[in-house]
Amino acid sequence: MKTIYRRCTVLDGTEEMEPRPDMTVVAEDGRIISVTKEEAFSGEGEVIDLEGRYLMPGxxxxxxxxxxxxxxxxxxxxxxxxxxxxxxxxxxxxxxxxxxxxxxxxxxxxxxxxxxxxxxxxxxxxxxxxxxxxxxxxxxxxxxxxxxxxxxxxxxxxxxxxxxxxxxxxxxxxxxxxxxxxxxxxxxxxxxxxxxxxxxxxxxxxxxxxxxxxxxxxxxxxxxxxxxxxxxxxxxxxxxxxxxxxxxxxxxxxxxxxxxxxxxxxxxxxxxxxxxxxxxxxxxxxxxxxxxxxxxxxxxxxxxxxxxxxxxxxxxxxxxxxxxxxxxxxxxxxxxxxxxxxxxxxxxxxxxxxxxxxxxxxxGIGQETGSIEPGKSADFLITEKNPLEDLTVLRTPYMVVARGKAFKKPVVKKYPICERELDKCLQNL
Missing domain, CATH: 3.20.20.140 (Metal-dependent hydrolases)
Incomplete structure (x- = not known):
C-alpha cells in the first residue's frame, strides 16, 4: 500500500533548497514515487496529513x-x-x-x-x-x-x-x-x-x-x-x-x-x-x-x-x-x-x-538517499517548524521515516547534564 504524506512543506535537500508548501509526497515499498503539488495528487493509500509541517531528507x-x-x-x-x-x-x-x-x-x-x-x-x-x-x-x-x-x-x-x-x-x-x-x-x-x-x-x-x-x-x-x-x-x-x-x-x-x-x-x-x-x-x-x-x-x-x-x-x-x-x-x-x-x-x-x-x-549513496525526489529511499525527517529559520527545531522530530517505515513522535532518553551544558555553549555563540 502507498503511504501519502499530504499537506507538507518540502525541503528537498538541495543546496539552494527553499520551502515548497502544499506538497504531497507518496511512498511505496520504501521508495518515493512522486512529489507533487497538493492539488495535482489523486490516488489511494494510507494518508498522513502533515498539516503544513516540514518534510526533509533524514x-x-x-x-x-x-x-x-x-x-x-x-x-x-x-x-x-x-x-x-x-x-x-x-x-x-x-x-x-x-x-x-x-x-x-x-x-x-x-x-x-x-x-x-x-x-x-x-x-x-x-x-x-x-x-x-x-x-x-x-x-x-x-x-x-x-x-x-x-x-x-x-x-x-x-x-x-x-x-x-x-x-x-x-x-x-x-x-x-x-x-x-x-x-x-x-x-x-x-x-x-x-x-x-x-x-x-x-x-x-x-x-x-x-x-x-x-x-x-x-x-x-x-x-x-x-x-x-x-x-x-x-x-x-x-x-x-x-x-x-x-x-x-x-x-x-x-x-x-x-x-x-x-x-x-x-x-x-x-x-x-x-x-x-x-x-x-x-x-x-x-x-x-x-x-x-x-x-x-x-x-x-x-x-x-x-x-x-x-x-x-x-x-x-x-x-x-x-x-x-x-x-x-x-x-x-x-x-x-x-x-x-x-x-x-x-x-x-x-x-x-x-x-x-x-x-x-x-x-557514495547519493543515488539511494539524501534528497526528496522520486526513486530515492523514503528517508524523512519531519519537523513542526522550519529549520531554515532555526536549526534547533531538528532536536524534536515530529516524525521520522526510514525506508518507508514511520516512527511517529519519537522519544529518546536524554542526559540532563549534556542538554544543560551544551545548550549554554550554543547560547554563547
Missing amino acids: LINLHVHLPGNGAPKKKQQDSTAAAKLVMKNRFTRFIGLKMCENYAKTELLSGVTTIRTVGGLGNFDTLIRDRINAGKLDGPRILASNMAVSVPGGHMTGSVAYSAGSEEECRALVRKIAGEKPDWIKLMITGGVLDAKVKGEPGVLKMPPSYVKACCEEAHKAGYRVAAHTESPEGVRTALENGVDTIEHGASPDEEIISLFKEKKACDICTISPAVPLAKFGKDIMDSTEMMRYNGNIVLEGIINCAKAALEHGIPVGLGTDTACPFVTHYDMWRELQYFHKYVGVSRAFALYTATRRNAEIA
Whole structure:
C-alpha cells in the first residue's frame, strides 16, 4: 500500500533548497514515487496529513562509534579495559551487541536515517547493519567499518582499533576486516586530544607514512574507501599523500594540503561536536586538565579552519558527530549542523544540505538517499517548524521515516547534564 504524506512543506535537500508548501509526497515499498503539488495528487493509500509541517531528507551522520553513548563520566574511562570486558565471552558480547543496537536506534529516532560507523567492537557494526537490512531490527542505514587499524600506542588501540606493527601487519589487518564485508576501512593515523602528552601538540603523527600507504593500497585493491582520524597538519598531509579518501576531523591546512585534497579528490569530514566540550568546559564539568583544554582549542580551531578552507576551495565537506566522545550523544546530530552554521559561517540551508544530500554523495549513496525526489529511499525527517529559520527545531522530530517505515513522535532518553551544558555553549555563540 502507498503511504501519502499530504499537506507538507518540502525541503528537498538541495543546496539552494527553499520551502515548497502544499506538497504531497507518496511512498511505496520504501521508495518515493512522486512529489507533487497538493492539488495535482489523486490516488489511494494510507494518508498522513502533515498539516503544513516540514518534510526533509533524514539526516546522515558520517562519523559514529556505536559502543558508547557519549554520557560524561566523572573520571576518564579506560576504553581498552572496557572493550576487553565486553568482548570477554559470549554472554558479554551479546550484551555489548544489544547495547550497540539500542544506540543505533537512538540515532534513528533522533532523525538520523543513515550513519557511517568509523571504529567499533569486533564485527558488531556489520552484524547490526545486516540485521537492520533484513528487517529484524529497527535502525538507520549503516555504512560500517568495524574495527579500525592503529599502531602500538596509537589512538584507540585495544578498544575499537587493532594494532599494526609493520606494513605487512597493516595489509593483513585490512584483509581481515575486509573479510567481514564492511563498507569502509578506518585508520587511526594521529593521536587525539586525550592522547596528547605535551601542551600544544595534539594529533601527533602515530602511523608511519608507509603503514598508511600499505593500508590504503590493500583497501583500494579490495574495493574499499578509507577514512582516517587525523588531528594535525602533519597527519592530514600524510593521510592525503598516501591514499586516504576522507579526512576525519582535520587541522588548519596550508596551500600544500589544499592542493593534495584537490589532487587526491579527497573529502573533509567536519566534526565540531567533540571539540567543543574539550575546549570550552572546565574541570567542574568534565574531568579535564588545563593541557586538555588548551589542546582542545587547537583541535577545535583546526577542524573549523579545515572546513572553511575546504569550502573556499571547492573541496567537499561532510558532517559527523564523533559519537561517543564525552558529551557527544547519539541523539545530537542537530548540534553538529548548528555548530557548522555558527562556527564555519554557512547558511542554515547549506548546513542542512551538507547533512543530507552532500553527506550522501560523499558516502557514495547519493543515488539511494539524501534528497526528496522520486526513486530515492523514503528517508524523512519531519519537523513542526522550519529549520531554515532555526536549526534547533531538528532536536524534536515530529516524525521520522526510514525506508518507508514511520516512527511517529519519537522519544529518546536524554542526559540532563549534556542538554544543560551544551545548550549554554550554543547560547554563547
